[in-house]
Amino acid sequence: MTYRHQIVLGPAQETLLIPLYGRAVETLKRNPMAIDRRAVEIVEAIGYDFAKFDGDRSLAGSVLRGLIFDHWVAAFLRAHPGGTVVEIGAGLNTRFERLDNGICHWVELDLPDSMDLRKKLFEETDRRSMIAASIVDDTWAARVREHPSPYFFVAEAVLIYLTEADTRRAVGQIKDSFPGTTLAFDTWGEWILRNQRRRDQRRRDPLRKMSAKLEWACNDPREIESWYPGITLTASHTLATPPRTVRTALPLRMRALLPVMGVLPQTKAYRLNLFTLGSNTRKAEQ
Ligand SMILES: C[S@@+](CC[C@H](N)C(=O)[O-])C[C@H]1O[C@@H](n2cnc3c(N)ncnc32)[C@H](O)[C@@H]1O
Structure with a gap:
């Protein structure tokens, strides 16, 4: 079979x-947590051995993770429909395809090789910009400011591939x-991280089939409040304790699984967090 896009990407x-x-x-499941036909089309358009991930339970975990981040972004857009x-x-x-309200703005930033691939599959518009850069660079902020405030930053499964120093x-x-802005990251x-190094315990982990390494551990996201003055953790969830509106929208089979997931050490160790980076803080929905 000939694929339209061959993959040449770095480890992370x-x-x-x-x-x-x-x-x-x-x-493609009978009773899915979420429907994303665009993802199906893209998988079909890419030359990559996706089948090696089949059967990994963490695939469903990544979908649930995305729903929790979507919940926060959607709440921001309800409060600030024209924000970025x-x-x-x-x-x-x-x-963007899932949450665009027709007037908001969106900036997508990624490393150059990831962004090259993204630009082949998604279109930039007046309201949607794509930036090829590392988040650690100091070049991207001016491009973001071309879009209207307020801003909501989301880094889903990204900062773990940076060192702790670079994340700080x-x-x-x-x-x-962007003082006073909101940042969601996991x-x-x-x-x-300990178990990443123990092959036998990583049998079901898709990351085992890649060379990317998780770089830093955080047992308690409240520690991040001490990185700089004015950082406040306003919400934090595990996959087993999603916000109520996310939980109630899940299919019954998934809701029934949450208490079982909740006792696993890997579930307890992974958290999705919402921070305000400034002095104006407000509790988000728990
Ligand atoms: C696990 S993927 C997550 C992708 C996306 N957030 C999602 O949930 O589908 C990790 C992403 O982080 C990006 N990434 C890694 N280091 C980065 C950096 N220093 N700056 C910007 N993006 C980075 C990778 O290129 C990759 O797209």
């Missing part, structure tokens, strides 16, 4: 294929350039 960049495939596989969502490490995410630098840069605890 290649991981963008996992959530893409997760959304495609979920879409900045998607750090956008990969081949279809969040990226968070500090966002805070200094954190992985030590348990997960």
